[in-house]
Amino acid sequence: MSNHNECESAAALLPDLWSGQLDTPERSSDRLWLLAHIQACAECAGMTELWHRLGGLPLVEPDPRQRQRFDQMLDAYQAGIAAPVTAGRTLPRTPAAAAWKQLFWHPLPAMAAVLLVAVGLGAGWWLRGGAAATSRPADITSQQVAELRQQVQATQQLAVLSLLRQSSPSDRLQGVSYSTPLVASDPEVVDALMRSLKYDSSPDVRLAAIDALTSHAGQPDIRSGLVQSFSYQKSPLVQIALVDSFAETRDQQARPLLQRISKDTAFNPEVRQRAAWVLAQPAWN
């Protein structure tokens, strides 16, 4: 029979034994001690046996049709990447222009970050000591705090707008990601996201823009913007994401568009099926 203290020591080692982490020469003494303890302790032996039986539970095999579904999704995505962009900014193509672009455009995210930090530090200095020369911290009015908040928001906006103009899709994705807290209150950021959704050359960026805008689709302008942006999309994956966005927001003004998509054979079959599926949901009837 094993004592309680031994079981407590064993409790710290059992997960290592189960995961194979005691199978090293350095931990062989722990392993030997624990195996001896398990021999004597029915509780720890029972749990170890259960762990082994847990691993023996049969797994459910995937339906082969899911593989076809994945292949269709991948095909649609690749078709989307290959699809021409309807309209978009043209970027410099000559080596000199590209070098110029690298030099002057690529540092912008870093500059934006530096600007954000500078504003934060400046605000901190001003609130804590710098402003003390002319007024005490207690004299800081709510108006001054509001002004500071505006300045920070303006800097955030600058960073987002700069990132969305970068040539690297990763930078633009980051811009979309940073835009989330601003979408609710900043029409300029919303406009920039709408432009990305319509014209960005990367389906990834357009997909991320859909996510960012859909989370604020309570605003009528954003809802109608999402519907209008559909006609700019060539990528079936982006089209499906927009259809899903309409389903999520239950936007009735998207109904005629969904009806058209579901019947128009010019669209990818997956997109048509998705639109038909959304229209069949109880929320739309």
Place this chain on the structure above:
Amino acid sequence: MTSVAPITMMQRTTSLPARPDGDDDAVMCAVRDGEVHALSTLYERHQRALLNYFLRLGTTRANAEDLVQEVFMRILKYRATYRGGSRFITWMYYIARNARLDQLHKRRGESEWDDAYAPAVLPGDAAQAQQEQRLLEMAMARLPEEKREILLLSRYQEMKYDDIAALLGCEPGTVKVRVHRAMRELRDAYQFLAHRGVQ
């Protein structure tokens, strides 16, 4: 009769080799850098584990299949944000957990447990083994979700404690403690069901 090798199916969407030999991180870096077709390799490797992860968390079969597709769609969508040198499996389960939470949020109010989902039992298994498997499945289902999840991740998903710690945002030592507690609760639930007798 031999079954169709996965590589044959993979080639349906590919024009380049899908790097089946590379580790997950190398394959995901290739996907990130534009070899989108290489995602087929990751799908082949992980779809079964992901499906069972969702199923054992109580998701219905249809929803679990949707979630697997959703995870791989999100991987494509956010491939540009993948950082090489990290553990792909941690990143994938981060996406999987978020996808599941989003689905739960969208379908809140709907019943999630799939009563039709029962453990598959291989032909020829003894009745007692079947009964024990069923008991164990039921005991797992009785665990609180966070305990069930930590057992799923550590027992079935080939995740090390360090990976799980990174996924859950805690220390590896905390993961070990949670694994032990979950196992103790599983044992109690199992013994309770065995003592009561399951119909």
